[in-house]
Amino acid sequence: MSAVITLDKVGVTFRRRLIGGDVVEAVRDVSVEIAEGETLGLVGESGSGKTTLGRVCLGLLQPTTGEMRMQGEAFGRLRQRRGQLSVVLQHPEWALNPRLRCGASVGEPLRVLGAPAGDRQTAVARMLDQVGLSADFAERYPGQLSGGQRQRVAIARALITEPRFILFDEAVSALDVSVQTQVLNLIRDLQADHGFAALFISHDLAATRYVSDRIAVMLKGEIVEAAPAEDFYGTPSHPYSRALMEAVA
Numbered sequence: 166m167s168a169v170i171t172l173d174k175v176g177v178t179f180r181r182r183l184i185g186g187d188v189v190e191a192v193r194d195v196s197v198e199i200a201e202g203e204t205l206g207l208v209g210e211s212g213s214g215k216t217t218l219g220r221v222c223l224g225l226l227q228p229t230t231g232e233m234r235m236q237g238e239a240f241g242r243l244r245q246r247r248g249q250l251s252v253v254l255q256h257p258e259w260a261l262n263p264r265l266r267c268g269a270s271v272g273e274p275l276r277v278l279g280a281p282a283g284d285r286q287t288a289v290a291r292m293l294d295q296v297g298l299s300a301d302f303a304e305r306y307p308g309q310l311s312g313g314q315r316q317r318v319a320i321a322r323a324l325i326t327e328p329r330f331i332l333f334d335e336a337v338s339a340l341d342v343s344v345q346t347q348v349l350n351l352i353r354d355l356q357a358d359h360g361f362a363a364l365f366i367s368h369d370l371a372a373t374r375y376v377s378d379r380i381a382v383m384l385k386g387e388i389v390e391a392a393p394a395e396d397f398y399g400t401p402s403h404p405y406s407r408a409l410m411e412a413v414a
């Protein structure tokens with residue numbers, strides 16, 4: 166399978182302006198690839214650099230050192246990659262305008278790409294069906310939906326342009342456990358159908374294992390271990406990964 170996202174010795178440093186101008190090395194020398202149809206799980210404690218790395222993969226943050234490539238080519242300008250990259254966040258409310266009907270929210274990325282209204286409507290109905298919602302959800306407002314239904318709508322919106330890469334940043338963390346499993350299953354099914362590459366960021370190792378092909382463990386800006394997800398059922402090699410495993414056991 167060919168790489169969709171390639172991070173080549175990526176480093177990101179921030180200069181904290183408010184706190185005496187000290188420099189934070191949020192990501193250090195990270196090299197990793199995410200292939201078509203593959204999910205890379207990214208786990209690690211708060212502040213270890215996961216979200217920063219996710220923003221680099223989305224092209225929202227230029228690495229300080231090293232390079233991010235998409236489908237083997239220099240990333241270039243974000244504008245030219247419109248529709249090819251997508252994100253599902255922890256709170257669907259962040260992606261859905263409360264004053265817009267769900268159908269309009271789901272279709273909006275297509276509108277931005279210039280798709281005609283008729284095509285958008287057909288695509289929205291198809292996408293809602295794929296995330297397990299009936300067509301009449303297009304007429305509802307986010308406030309009328311449960312948390313799980315809202316996250317399904319947010320996923321439909323993230324997928325409508327057929328992106329090649331999707332970042333799931335704590336995408337199931339705010340959901341009840343039973344709803345989490347449904348949404349994780351949905352993510353797996355959609356990936357099997359659409360073949361996008363995915364980065365699944367989570368504090369929750371069990372959820373991450375469930376959807377990921379490989380798992381990378383971040384510690385203080387570095388990936389200290391990357392291994393097939395099944396290896397995490399056995400004994401991961403890095404002491405920090407073992408500590409993480411014990412914490413969820």
Ligand SMILES: Nc1ncnc2c1ncn2[C@@H]1O[C@H](COP(=O)(O)OP(=O)(O)OP(=O)(O)O)[C@@H](O)[C@H]1O
Nearest residue numbers: 179180181189191210211212213214215216217218
């Ligand atoms: N825009 C920024 N300016 C300054 N420092 C930042 C910025 N963004 C992130 N950082 C710092 O970089 C480090 C990594 O942060 P990041 O949010 O990537 O970690 P994380 O693993 O995603 O944490 P969490 O799980 O809490 O979201 C932290 O020390 C954070 O304070």
